[in-house]
Amino acid sequence: MTIAFTPLRPQFAAQVTGIDLRQPLDDETVARIDAAMDRYAVLVFRHQPLTQEQQIALARRFGPLDAGLRKATGAPTRFQHEELIDIGNVALDGSVAQPDNSKLIGVLANQLWHSDSTFQDLPVKYSMLSAVVVPAEGAQTQWADLRAAWEALPEKTQALVEPLVGRHSAFHSRIQLGDASYTEAQLQRFPPVDRPLVHLHAASGRKVLFPSVHIESIRGMTVPQGRLLVAELIEHATQREFVYSHEWAQGDYVMWDNRTTLHRGTRYDLSQRRDLRRTTTLERHAT
Ligand code: OGA
Ligand code: MN
Numbered sequence: 001m002t003i004a005f006t007p008l009r010p011q012f013a014a015q016v017t018g019i020d021l022r023q024p025l026d027d028e029t030v031a032r033i034d035a036a037m038d039r040y041a042v043l044v045f046r047h048q049p050l051t052q053e054q055q056i057a058l059a060r061r062f063g064p065l066d067a068g069l070r071k072a073t074g075a076p077t078r079f080q081h082e083e084l085i086d087i088g089n090v091a092l093d094g095s096v097a098q099p100d101n102s103k104l105i106g107v108l109a110n111q112l113w114h115s116d117s118t119f120q121d122l123p124v125k126y127s128m129l130s131a132v133v134v135p136a137e138g139a140q141t142q143w144a145d146l147r148a149a150w151e152a153l154p155e156k157t158q159a160l161v162e163p164l165v166g167r168h169s170a171f172h173s174r175i176q177l178g179d180a181s182y183t184e185a186q187l188q189r190f191p192p193v194d195r196p197l198v199h200l201h202a203a204s205g206r207k208v209l210f211p212s213v214h215i216e217s218i219r220g221m222t223v224p225q226g227r228l229l230v231a232e233l234i235e236h237a238t239q240r241e242f243v244y245s246h247e248w249a250q251g252d253y254v255m256w257d258n259r260t261t262l263h264r265g266t267r268y269d270l271s272q273r274r275d276l277r278r279t280t281t282l283e284r285h286a287t
Pocket of ligand 2: 263
């Protein structure tokens with residue numbers, strides 16, 4: 001099969017054909033996917049239903065896996081693998097989660113613009129989602145191109161933002177949604193992590209504007225000023241021209257680079273089943 005990458009937006013996101021993700025990938029194919037990720041940041045594969053085993057084996061080809069927040073909270077999983085992250089509204093017993101299920105706060109927080117796990121002090125790289133069951137309406141996932149967003153910022157704003165550092169917290173998005181139920185012990189388990197608001201993506205040599213709903217404050221600014229600046233930058237970065245919106249079909253597989261994009265889910269009827277499963281890789285083993 002010939003591998004082809006067809007852009008979905010002029011400079012951002014591409015659909016991949018000619019690769020069967022269920023088969024072990026050879027080194028050359030992995031290298032071609034990595035190169036395409038450096039260029040397009042989001043890659044879409046269609047018609048690739050995966051078993052849990054296949055999904056884990058595939059993800060490991062791109063680096064060590066991180067299990068996200070769950071590895072520290074010890075919350076139970078319905079999957080065979082620790083590293084499979086449950087995105088969607090399925091309860092532990094396999095039924096659709098009831099409205100009072102605490103799991104839904106995470107589902108809803110994912111509808112705010114973020115990059116995965118920036119609140120952990122880990123070199124997070126790709127996330128990869130496999131769609132098992134999708135609702136008939138809504139529930140798109142959207143990605144914003146943070147390199148194009150940086151390049152489109154007025155010079156004055158670039159100069160203001162470039163030296164700044166954002167403080168990322170695991171709880172900030174959830175607290176914004178009215179979930180204030182965290183104990184001091186939980187809060188202390190995930191101390192905030194400082195990250196520059198602008199960084200260089202070495203593989204493309206392009207700079208990245210890196211705002212996120214996980215940022216609770218900006219170093220050297222008052223809390224309200226910092227939050228307003230983050231809101232302004234998210235608004236800028238997520239203008240239509242920078243966004244790819246994915247309409248899911250069962251069997252779709254989408255991978256993205258968390259270092260160069262923001263993403264969010266969109267609203268859907270939570271009584272409809274949605275079963276998406278994610279893996280997330282690190283650039284290297286955490287030290
Ligand atoms: C994710 C995520 C949003 C959604 O998978 O990391 O934030 O609901 N998904 O599609
Ligand atoms: Mn996410």
